[in-house]
Amino acid sequence: MIRGARTPPRVVTRALLASFLTIALALVLVMGAGAAPAAQSGRIALDAVASVDAGIGSDVPRSTVGWFDIFAAVRIADGLDLVARPIVNRRTFDGSWQKQLYELAVRYERPGRVGVRVEAGQMPSPIGLAILENRPDRNPVVSQHSAYYLPVPRAEPLIPRTFLIAAAYPLALQTTVSGGGWDARVAITDSSPVRGRPFFGTNKPPRLLNTVVGFGVKPRTGLRIGGAFAHGGYMGRGETLFATTDRDATIVQLEAEWSFGYTRLAGELVRSSIETTVADGVAAGGWVELTQTLTPRIFLAGRADAQQFRYQRLSRDFVRERYDRYEAILGVRVTPDITLRGGYMVRNGYVVSHWDDHLMLSIVWQRRIL
Numbered sequence: 001m002i003r004g005a006r007t008p009p010r011v012v013t014r015a016l017l018a019s020f021l022t023i024a025l026a027l028v029l030v031m032g033a034g035a036a037p038a039a040q041s042g043r044i045a046l047d048a049v050a051s052v053d054a055g056i057g058s059d060v061p062r063s064t065v066g067w068f069d070i071f072a073a074v075r076i077a078d079g080l081d082l083v084a085r086p087i088v089n090r091r092t093f094d095g096s097w098q099k100q101l102y103e104l105a106v107r108y109e110r111p112g113r114v115g116v117r118v119e120a121g122q123m124p125s126p127i128g129l130a131i132l133e134n135r136p137d138r139n140p141v142v143s144q145h146s147a148y149y150l151p152v153p154r155a156e157p158l159i160p161r162t163f164l165i166a167a168a169y170p171l172a173l174q175t176t177v178s179g180g181g182w183d184a185r186v187a188i189t190d191s192s193p194v195r196g197r198p199f200f201g202t203n204k205p206p207r208l209l210n211t212v213v214g215f216g217v218k219p220r221t222g223l224r225i226g227g228a229f230a231h232g233g234y235m236g237r238g239e240t241l242f243a244t245t246d247r248d249a250t251i252v253q254l255e256a257e258w259s260f261g262y263t264r265l266a267g268e269l270v271r272s273s274i275e276t277t278v279a280d281g282v283a284a285g286g287w288v289e290l291t292q293t294l295t296p297r298i299f300l301a302g303r304a305d306a307q308q309f310r311y312q313r314l315s316r317d318f319v320r321e322r323y324d325r326y327e328a329i330l331g332v333r334v335t336p337d338i339t340l341r342g343g344y345m346v347r348n349g350y351v352v353s354h355w356d357d358h359l360m361l362s363i364v365w366q367r368r369i370l
Helices: 010-032 035-040
Strands: 042-054 065-077 080-090 097-110 115-122 172-176 181-191 210-220 223-235 247-260 263-274 281-293 298-313 320-335 338-348 356-368
Touching: 065 097
Parallel strands: none
Antiparallel strands: 042 065, 042 356, 065 080, 080 097, 097 115, 115 172, 172 181, 181 210, 210 223, 223 247, 247 263, 263 281, 281 298, 298 320, 320 338, 338 356
């Protein structure tokens, strides 16, 4: 990493991203008055997800998790949509409730031999495969991806929490192009993929320019292999006593997904590095999961998560810490709307220094309303 090199002036990008969000908010107000007629003509899509999951027998206190999630899309014109996704959930470790707006964006799509999609606003992180499973109905197991929700140890006192790769929904501008067997994207965001920046709340990091590029190829039916690179600021000057300038983070990511018959195999590898006072802290790891459909109503799923973080303390001592987690579940689709999951999870690492195992239970309701 070249420490002397800086990104282009960030104030310009902040203004640009803020303007897109303002446009999106304005469109919400404008379209609200015509929502009923639009629904009658099929110009509104709306679905909702509610879930509850719990762990039994863990040495680490784990609160029952609740999740309520709504996704809405309004067709403004041919190829142009406004999308929104508010969520309310109860978190695992502290049991607190939070509300967030994961998406509020304008999306334009143009089909063709080379398809084009342009998105602007609050949207899913442009880097990361598991972000697509960040809804209980799309998650094949019970727990969320540890790589996305478990912070790595702090490399120095008072440094912001960072992740191998965060389950982030930044303010962003993204362009994606795709052909029959390939896709590519480029995006700018207002926060680093190792940290993220929530829509609501007072404890927000400063807006820092990050750039993301990604690609994917489909060598055969059902198989996709992709990768992405992201770089930019993750911590602003003055956030800690030691940070006299903005500090950068870099992510390199690889992903693969293969579906054949009644089997789906997916995985992701990530390497992220963050600037610290002494030396770059480096986190590396990823996950792999398997979903096997047995009957139209019954499926098996398993996931393995692993990561390690290597950093140097202010005392110049090198530290390497590791986290591992394994989960296996049996799922039953009781009705088209309701799915029950139950299984077993074991973990060892950042949270506990020994293998901690417990049972996992979950009920998920999902329905397409419009």
